[in-house]
Amino acid sequence: MSAPSDDLIRQWESEQASLRQRVLEEDTEDWQREPHFSGLERVGGVDLSFIKGDNVNACAQLVVLSFPDLEVLYEDSRMVTLTAPYIAGFLAFRETPFLLEALRRLERSQPALLPQVVFVDGNGLFHYREFGLACHLGVLSGLPCVGVAKNLLQVQGVSKSQEHQAQALRSSDGSSKPVYVSVGHRISVDTAVRLTHACCRYRVPEPIRQATVHGDRCWEDVSPWEHGRPNPARIKVEEKLPSAAVLRDKSCF
DNA sequence: GCGACAG
DNA sequence: ATCTTGTCGC
Numbered sequence: 128m129s130a131p132s133d134d135l136i137r138q139w140e141s142e143q144a145s146l147r148q149r150v151l152e153e154d155t156e157d158w159q160r161e162p163h164f165s166g167l168e169r170v171g172g173v174d175l176s177f178i179k180g181d182n183v184n185a186c187a188q189l190v191v192l193s194f195p196d197l198e199v200l201y202e203d204s205r206m207v208t209l210t211a212p213y214i215a216g217f218l219a220f221r222e223t224p225f226l227l228e229a230l231r232r233l234e235r236s237q238p239a240l241l242p243q244v245v246f247v248d249g250n251g252l253f254h255y256r257e258f259g260l261a262c263h264l265g266v267l268s269g270l271p272c273v274g275v276a277k278n279l280l281q282v283q284g285v286s287k288s289q290e291h292q293a294q295a296l297r298s299s300d301g302s303s304k305p306v307y308v309s310v311g312h313r314i315s316v317d318t319a320v321r322l323t324h325a326c327c328r329y330r331v332p333e334p335i336r337q338a339t340v341h342g343d344r345c346w347e348d349v350s351p352w353e354h355g356r357p358n359p360a361r362i363k364v365e366e367k368l369p370s371a372a373v374l375r376d377k378s379c380f
Numbered sequence: 381g382c383g384a385c386a387g
Numbered sequence: 388a389t390c391t392t393g394t395c396g397c
Binding site for chain 1: 383384385386387
């Protein structure tokens with residue numbers, strides 16, 4: 128995958144600026160106003176998982192969990208071939224098409240299972256141009272989205288984003304590594320943070336975590352001889368779940 | 381040259 | 388994103 132031209136980058140920036148205007152930064156759903164989110168029954172999670180030295184092929188994952196029990200109601204895995212390279216600040220152009228496809232597949236096959244909110248692996252408004260993956264997917268899908276990043280993006284102290292930073296960036300306290308929650312679409316920051324808490328068993332919100340786990344399994348069907356035999360990396364995921372390191376993260380919330 | 385770099 | 392084992396603690 129070759130590096131994109133400056134021309135394409137400018138086009139992407141322009142597209143982000145345009146779509147940015149369509150982001151709704153407030154609560155638009157009744158359940159979002161409820162003390163215990165009554166009315167919320169399905170929360171979604173999306174993720175793309177990769178394997179060792181391959182940046183082109185990935186497994187696109189969409190899971191829908193029940194709320195508040197967080198039981199898996201729906202799970203969709205799909206091998207996809209990416210066309211855009213990863214560039215910080217433009218993650219959406221690499222991943223969004225496939226996440227949208229997954230949502231559309233669900234809408235077509237079992238619309239009653241569509242999630243009422245989607246957790247996205249990456250930032251929302253906490254982004255260089257206030258339009259990260261969670262916003263992008265939110266605007267294009269029309270669904271409420273919450274961005275959850277595991278690593279801190281260094282957003283320069285440009286006027287408005289400085290305020291957004293103080294508002295949209297919520298980390299856990301002390302000991303364990305925090306996650307960074309920001310508004311994607313059709314949800315307020317406070318609600319996004321509160322909902323994230325309600326969906327966390329461990330550090331990473333359950334919808335995203337489940338998407339990642341199922342995404343890893345997806346690889347086992349692709350090249351059995353390479354991934355079917357005892358694979359330390361795959362087995363580890365299963366054994367890693369109940370570990371102490373993960374449990375400690377529970378205290379972050 | 382050095383730091384940054386969501387996934 | 389992925390590469391990666393054991394080990395300490397509840």
